[in-house]
Amino acid sequence: MNIEEEVxxxxxxxxxxxxxxxxxEGRFTGHPAYFIRLGGCDVxxxxxxxxxxxxxGKWPVLSIDKIVADALAFPGRLVxxxxxxxxxxDLGPLTALLKDKGFTTNIETxxxxxxxxxxxxxxFSPKKFKKPHPSIYAEADELKVVVFHKSDFAxxxxxANLVNSNCELRLQPEWSKAGKFSPMIIDYVKNQPKWKISLQTHKFMDIP
Known part of the structure; x- marks a missing residue:
């Protein structure tokens, strides 16, 4: 089996x-977590x-055994x-192995x-640049929309009308536009209380 088949x-x-x-940011703000950033994006x-x-193609292709072994080197069990x-x-094999080793598994997609x-x-953080696949709506626990333009509220x-009824709804100002959109988000959430605010606290606190 070649690398392409294994991937x-x-x-x-x-x-x-x-x-x-x-x-x-989001629901698990403040939790210690091991981040696995996969290479490749077409959004x-x-x-x-x-x-x-x-x-x-710029990044090393690692076995899921190696990925999980690296995660186990740290005390936190949130990935x-x-x-x-x-x-x-296909994230099935990786998440199965992580769960087998006692990890809580989160995804940002x-x-x-x-x-x-x-x-x-x-x-689930949908983007205007590429339409979401229909399969995501039933799975989303958290809808996080980045506000970069006034049209992002609509x-x-x-x-929000497509996700399941238990999905948490969050609006997050895009970092470079926070000065402009944060006051608008505050007013919007006060008037639409089904929404919450998400902030990139790692940037405020300079957390690497």
Whole structure:
């Protein structure tokens, strides 16, 4: 079996970086977490702060055994799989192994590809640049919409109408536009209390 076949089966994955830190945003803000950032993305967000992740060919392809062994070196047992766009890959084998080793598994995804994997928490952050795959809506535990433009409030409501009724709803100002949109988000959430605010606390606190 060649590397391409192993990647297609989720036995090996391109890993841009993996690091132990504090989750800075969303439902698990403040929790110690091991991040696994997979290489490869075809969504193309203009504000992406990890554009170097987009080309999967730049990053080492690691076995899931190696990925999990590296995670086990740290005391925390919360793993966040992110990207890039992690659902470009079959995450079933990786998440099965993580769960077998006692990890809580989270994902941060744009939902642009078919859902896969066994996750305890699914943070769905849709983007206008590539339409989400329909499979994400039933799986999402958290809808997190980044507000970069005034039209993103309507975009957020569009997706809020599609997720399941237990999904938590969050609006997050895009970092470079926070001065402009934070007051608008505050007013919006006060008037639409089904929403909560998410902030990138790791940037405020300079958490690497």
């Amino acid at each position: 297609a089966q989720g036995k090996k994955l391109p890993v841009m970086e993996a690091f132990y830190t504090i989750q800075g 193309g967000c203009i504000w992406c702060d990890v554009k170097e992740s987009w080309d999967s 966040v799989i992110t990207g890039g766009e992690p659902l470009m890959y 744009s939902g642009a590809h078919p859902f896969s994997g066994n996750f305890d928490w699914v943070c 975009f957020a409501e569009e997706h």
